[in-house]
Amino acid sequence: DGGITQSPKYLFRKEGQNVTLSCEQNLNHDAMYWYRQDPGQGLRLIYYSQIVNDFQKGDIAEGYSVSREKKESFPLTVTSAQKNPTAFYLCASSTGLADYGYTFGSGTRLTVV
C-alpha cells in the first residue's frame, strides 16, 4: 500500500546534537512538507518542497534544514541552533492538486535532554 513512512517513531538526543528525521513516500507525490506540533499550537510549517532539488522556508524554519534529492525522500535535520527542539514532527505529501489535500505520516516525537 502507498503511504508515508516517518522514522523513528521516538527519538531522544542530547542538547547540542544535530538529529535527522526521515520521511519517505511511495505515493509519487510531487510536494512534501514538514510540520512541527506543540500542545495547543496546532500545526506550524517548517519547510516545504514542490519539486526535487527545490524547497522553501515555512513559518518557523530557523534551526532546521532539509534536502530534496529524490522525489520519495524529504529528510529534516534539527540543528543545535534550534532553541526548543522537543516536539512532535509530522511529514506530509500532496499531488499538487488543490482538491487533494495532504497525506500525513505517523509522526516522530523528538525529545532533547
Added chain:
Amino acid sequence: AQSVTQLGSHVSVSEGALVLLRCNYSSSVPPYLFWYVQYPNQGLQLLLKYTSAATLVKGINGFEAEFKKSETSFHLTKPSAHMSDAAEYFCAVSDRSNYKLTFGKGTLLTVNP
C-alpha cells in the same frame, strides 16, 4: 490570503450526544475545505473534504459537514458520539490556485461515558 478559525479549542460531550465542531474560513475565492482527525501520537487522517460538488459531505466514522457559503462555515457533525471519537480535529482550507493547506489550530474532542 486564506485563513481558518476553529471555535473552541476543547469540546466535551457525553457518549451518545451530538458532536458539533465549528470551522469558519476566509478565502478570496471559492475554497476547498477539509477536516482531519488526529489520535494521540499519530498523524492526521482525512475525515472528509468539500470540493464544490454536494454542499453536504459525508465522511468516515459517521461524520459529515455542510458547506455554507453565506456563513463562510464548514462545521463538522456526528449525531451520536462514541468513545472512539475522542481525538483532535483540524479544519483546513485551500484555494483553487494554491494547493497548500492552511490549518486551524485544532479542537480537542473529549467524550465522557
